[in-house]
Amino acid sequence: MIAFISSLLLGACNDGESAAAGAPASAKPANTDFVVLGMGCFWGAEKRMSALPGVIDVESGYANGDGDASYEAVLAREKALRSGKGAGRNHAEVVKVFFDPARTDLEKVLIQFWENHDPTQGDRQGNDIGSNYRSAIYTRNDAQQTLAVQTRDRYQRALSAKGLGKITTDIAPLRNYTAAEDYHQDYLRKNPNGYCGLGGTGVKYQQAQAGASSIQTAQTVLAKAPPLDGKTLNFARQLVVFEADDCAYCRQFKAAVLDHWQSPVAVVRTLSTSAPTGWTLEKSLFATPTIVLFEQGREVSRYTGFNGESARFWQWLGYRLLTPEQQKIAFEQGTERPFTGSNLDEKRPGTFVDPVSGAALFRTDSKFESGTGWPSFFNPLPGAITLHEDVSMGMRRVEVRSASSGIHLGHVFDDGPPPTHKRYCINGNVLRFVPDAGKPAR
Known part of the structure; x- marks a missing residue:
């Protein structure tokens, strides 16, 4: 059924020209945000995402792979991987979507993403086959990651209701990005009859409430509560979980993480939107839960949102607690040299x-x-x-x-x-x- 729908939509990229296509970098407002998306061949993805009001520029590129990032290198690496002569992960063809938060929001961008390609096909999109054509959302912060997962789960329910398959979209932090060669930029604007190869499932994304975001905004749901007294907390290192009265994600975080808390870091919960008295937040809160790590009374890092991915939370905290040598072992599957590590001779009960x-x-x-x-x-x-x-x-x-x-x-x-x-x-x-x-x- 998916292939049938895709075949109907294949090549349906003859949309009207968008003002976003080819927008010069100088046109971007100072508060421009961006997200990196993989929808198969970046030619069609660029045109589709440019059509969304509030998107001010779309750039084709390569992301989240190993080795060189050029068109020739990506094709060569994919050929090697498919023949069993290569290793690692190839780059995905992606688009970097710049948008004006005053005119649109990330959820609308992601709705355009979900509806305008088939995210169930694994390492392919239509007739384009290979891991470089994978569906992907590569995020630049925890809030983007949380919303990406939330919108995926909501779109999965819509797909399942229509009898369609499981979403295979790769959702991960953006670890590298390289802009594609000039001739790939605005390709379908310069070549109106060029190959597009982009098709959706025909299933509409169902929003929780018309015009509402999936992520709870701190300004609207946090209770009016007094700030915590900074003098009663651990000034050297303290975690503060900013919550809301009616916040499902806060309850989920409490059940999955806080109810089993044994970490050496002190943690406290609050319904206030303000830093503990005498302490400093780097920026205002915009979603719940937001977990902020304070050191010496100042914010040093924050983790926004929670959708059940406990390992991502612990990795965030681990990068603040562990030494570089420990991080390499814990998060990169490293190994210490024999007879050099701690606890080798520890025999006490x-x-x-x-x-x-x-x-x-x-x-x-x-x-x-x-x-x-x-x-x-x-x-x-x-x-x-x-x-x-x-x-x-x-x-x-x-x-x-x-x-x-x-x-x-x-x-x-x-x-x-x-x-x-x-x-x-x-x-x-x-x-x-x-x-x-x-x-x-x-």
Whole structure:
């Protein structure tokens, strides 16, 4: 059914010219926002997104891949990947959509995105096949990421009601972007009969309320509450969760994260829109929940919105708590050199915990001397870890992650002692040791 609808819409890009197409950079207002979108071939995507009122410029480019970013390089890399001679992730053909927040908002931009291509086709769009043609939303902040996921879920319900398939859109933070070559810019304006190859599903996006955004705005839903007293909080490092009385996402964050809070960072909730007294917010709040990390009474980072993706929250916090060496292990699947990490010789009774979430992982009585140079355990605490297939570095291994935060811990092997005969080989630098009560810390 999807292919049939797409075939009807294929090439239906002969829209009227838009003022946004080819708009010079100097025409952009100072408060211009942007988001990066992949809808298959960027020629048609550029024309479709330019047609939305409030969009002031659309630029074709390449994003979120590895290696060189040029048209020839992307095609060559895709050919290598498809023949099994390449590795990594290819760049996607994307458009960078610049819009004026005073005339339109991100949700309207995303509605145009969802309705004007088929986000269920995986690594293809119409007749264009390859990972470089994948559907994608690459975001520049947490608020964009949250709204992208929310609109995806809403559009999925509309697609499912029509019997269509699962959305495959890649939604992730923008990690790299390169503008495409000049001849790709405004291609269909310069070549009106050029190939478009862009088709939608024919399913309309259903908004929660006409003209309303999916994200709750702090100015309208936060209760009038007095600010927290800064003198009662941890001046060195404190998390403040700004919430609203009637906020489903706040309740979801509380249930998924706060109700199980064991992190070493102090956390407090508030219905106020203001910073704690004597403290400073970098900018006003615009959505709930907003989780702000204060250090020395000043905002140093914030996480806006929550849609159940706990691992993304812990990664945000982890980048503030962990050293660069720890970050490389936790979030890039790195490995410390043997005999160099922490906790290798720790034998006191106690618990080894996740350094970000504070959740318990292993007990000392399951630790043994493996001679490998990494802390080794024959048994984790119940529910503490998750296991994942790892085929990196030309090997087939089983990766160990923290169940609470999702950080990488190490790998598990089948050469351990009884009774489990397992060896959980863990990077000591991503373990924090908590001695049992009455035992001195060091």
